[in-house]
Amino acid sequence: DIQMTQSPSSLSASVGDRVTITCRASQGISNSLAWFQQKPGKAPKSLIYAASTLQSGVPSKFRGSGSGTDFTLTISSLQPEDFATYYCLQYNSYPRTFGQGTKVEIK
Amino acid sequence: EVQLVESGGGWVQPGGSLRLSCEASGFVFRKNWMAWLRQAPGKGLEWVADIKEDGSEKYYLDSVKGRFTISRDNAQNSLYLQMNSLRAEDTAVYHCAGNWVWGQGTLVTVSS
Numbered sequence: 001d002i003q004m005t006q007s008p009s010s011l012s013a014s015v016g017d018r019v020t021i022t023c024r025a026s027q028g029i030s031n032s033l034a035w036f037q038q039k040p041g042k043a044p045k046s047l048i049y050a051a052s053t054l055q056s057g058v059p060s061k062f063r064g065s066g067s068g069t070d071f072t073l074t075i076s077s078l079q080p081e082d083f084a085t086y087y088c089l090q091y092n093s094y095p096r097t098f099g100q101g102t103k104v105e106i107k
Numbered sequence: 108e109v110q111l112v113e114s115g116g117g118w119v120q121p122g123g124s125l126r127l128s129c130e131a132s133g134f135v136f137r138k139n140w141m142a143w144l145r146q147a148p149g150k151g152l153e154w155v156a157d158i159k160e161d162g163s164e165k166y167y168l169d170s171v172k173g174r175f176t177i178s179r180d181n182a183q184n185s186l187y188l189q190m191n192s193l194r195a196e197d198t199a200v201y202h203c204a205g206n207w208v209w210g211q212g213t214l215v216t217v218s219s
Binding site: 034036038042043044045046049055087089094095096097098099100101 | 142151152153154157166167168169202207208209210211212
């Protein structure tokens with residue numbers, strides 16, 4: 001199975017900050033990586049697929065990058081609605097596997 | 108608007124069975140792979156099973172193989188998950204997903 005190591009597990013940031021979350025795959029997954037945002041009590045929402053392609057309707061302040069084993073989600077100018085938990089998902093092979101999640105909290 | 112609505116969750120004793128359903132709308136269901144995923148209380152996300160557009164290929168998490176069966180009815184725009192021999196560790200909110208959209212989920216509680 002491919003292990004997805006996501007870091008940090010949590011972070012505190014202020015409104016307006018730029019935030020970076022990383023995901024490392026235990027083996028190469030090409031660009032078969034997606035990022036999801038989840039707010040308490042809500043279903044996950046897809047932000048990015050194919051490592052860097054923004055889902056329709058997702059603001060451009062979310063940016064994904066990387067290929068192979070190392071991936072990054074960057075949120076520029078954090079807003080109150082961005083405080084949530086973020087997960088990466090590899091869909092290069094089965095079983096599909098998620099990172100452990102990064103909780104972004106208000107400083 | 109893409110919508111996925113799950114139903115069929117509830118409380119069941121260990122060893123019992125449940126059948127989850129997911130009704131899809133707002134996209135061409137028959138042209139999309141579909142999936143079931145779950146989230147145990149206070150835990151992260153976990154993929155459970157995938158099914159190809161025509162149902163000809165199915166993939167499962169090792170821990171549910173032989174106990175869970177994913178299926179679909181393209182005429183009814185519906186996805187299903189038959190869960191047998193349920194264990195306490197299967198307790199979670201189960202979400203269906205397709206076209207990069209997730210449903211709100213249905214809670215399955217396995218407890219004596």
